[in-house]
Amino acid sequence: MFKKDKYYGEIWLPNKEGQKQFCTIEVVENDFFLNTILLTDLLQIKLDIIYGVFNDLGCLTFVNCNIIRSETGVVKYKKICPDYVFACANHFIEPKGIRLKSIEIENNTINDFISNFHTMNPLKDKVEVQNVQINKININEDLTLSLFKNYGIETNRFGTNILNHGILKFEFNYEKSLLQSIEIYRHFQKFCIMFFFGIEKFNYFKSNCLNCGEEYYIVFNDDLAFTHNQGIFHKFSFKNFDSFPSVISNWYNNEDLKYCFDIIIENYLSKKVSRARRFTNSISSFEAFYKLFSVESKHKKLNKRIFEYKDIFCLMDPNIVEIEEFSRKMIRIRDFYVHGNRDQKTEHSSFELLYYSLLLDFVVIRELSTVLGFADNDIKKIENAGISVFKNQLPLNRLINENLIID
Incomplete structure (x- = not known):
């Protein structure tokens, strides 16, 4: 989602929209750092919520904002690191009490699990790049897991490349909080850590607004995203893994299994x-x-x-x-x-x-x-x-x- 290292915009505190301040965002490995002269109490070390509008990003809501650096001189400079960032094109996302019915994650590691990619159709002389659903698994009465392949197009002066993307989607019958939704994704990450070579950081993590249906993106510290060299399965495809539906269902549904594997992990x-x-x-x-x-x-x-x-x-x-x-x-x-x-x-x-x-x-x-x-x-x-x-x-x-x- 965030293609640049720096973005420009303005931010303000709740109920203080008339006191907007210029701000730059630095993105360092999915960590956000706000550089601003936003006025706060001298001894304040944390702000609950900050709103902002930024070029190329839209409306952003920053949550649990830690002031990691503060300087006082001609201007009062602050460097702020939020725990969560909500980004939506047309309206702000209110984080308090937010509920989700689905989450969608794009992660390069999922590409390794999907064996069939886009191919050239020799009869039509074109590349077929439509979305394809590889698996849809009903984990239990509340949770459904789906795997997709998708594509992206990258163009520069040397040519155009079609990029394959692996997408993981969870759908809930009952609304869940953000932390519950993240925990469901984290449990899938643990599956990859346990049996494969870990999992990379997600490219995006998004959901849909329950009021208007518009999609919005969520950024948080993905501390389970790492790779290691102790994997069991070297090359693996969910499509050819006949027992995967029962395996992943047991992985989510059996609490005793969760307990034992968490100790090993x-x-x-x-x-x-x-x-x-x-x-x-x-x-x-x-x-x-x-x-x-x-x-x-x-x-x-x-x-x-x-x-x-x-x-x-x-x-x-x-x-x-x-x-x-x-x-x-x-x-x-x-x-x-x-x-x-x-x-x-x-x-x-x-x-x-x-x-x-x-x-x-x-x-x-x-x-x-x-x-x-x-x-x-x-x-x-x-x-x-x-x-x-x-x-x-x-x-x-x-x-x-x-x-x-x-x-």
């Missing part, structure tokens, strides 16, 4: 998480999974719980020779970090903690994927991804991480 979201913290997250996710989904779910001791899934542990990590000894070691490490039992005799390096954490994660992901409804061939891909880590990457990384100073 913490390991992806925290860029500087320590190996010890990562391990405790992983052991917590395994114990939560066991309590909620184990067929037997009667063992109270961790070693018995690990032994119940010994086939999966040994499948993922061929280096496990004695599952009993492995489970006892997991107990000692858990007690050392979680229960503060520093008398435990446990020898492990930070490098080993990382791989123990990965092993627990892969076991839980593999088992929860069966609950989600993944097909057998997709479960096999998850198993192969885990086996690859411990059969191929572990020996190499162990060699790379050797330290002659202490080893």
Whole structure:
């Protein structure tokens, strides 16, 4: 939506339209910064709402505006960073109590999920670029998810390019607040983080005014938008994913699944998480999974719980020779970090903690994927991804991480 780095206009506070001030907007990676001389109280550090009209953008409403810099001199300069921005061509969007019936998100990552793009029609000698709906899935009685492919045209002095766009749309039977709507999108982002290589920042996030039907755009801090190198499915197409409707429905509808996956996802979201913290997250996710989904779910001791899934542990990590000894070691490490039992005799390096954490994660992901409804061939891909880590990457990384100073 925002093609330029800077926009010009004027802003004012609610009920003070007669006190408009010149303002520039700087857009830095979806963050908005307002540079203005808007008059406010000297000690004020936050403004609830600011209205503005800007060239090329229309009517903007800024919400939760933090004054991050203030200078007093010949003029009183302020730099303001809003948490939310509402942009509409013809009228202002009132944020208080706003309700939504649908949200539409364009994201380049969705392109990777859509295998059929616009093609040249040799009989008509033209490119067919109409919108095509790839999937429409009824998640539950309140929520419908749709995937589209769309196109854009980019022209410069060298020629004209047709750009493919992937669009995700959620429709609600019952009106939702903005935060509820964003959370629905965030849950889809977590799906991409868990099984693929993350998700990029959205190109736009928009809805429609319930009074007049006009579309408006919403900008906010998309803190779940990032990519990583721990994805399971390398190339993937929703169109060829027969089990996707049941998988994504279970992803949204099963609260126990949400709880377990959220613990694992913490390991992806925290860029500087320590190996010890990562391990405790992983052991917590395994114990939560066991309590909620184990067929037997009667063992109270961790070693018995690990032994119940010994086939999966040994499948993922061929280096496990004695599952009993492995489970006892997991107990000692858990007690050392979680229960503060520093008398435990446990020898492990930070490098080993990382791989123990990965092993627990892969076991839980593999088992929860069966609950989600993944097909057998997709479960096999998850198993192969885990086996690859411990059969191929572990020996190499162990060699790379050797330290002659202490080893």
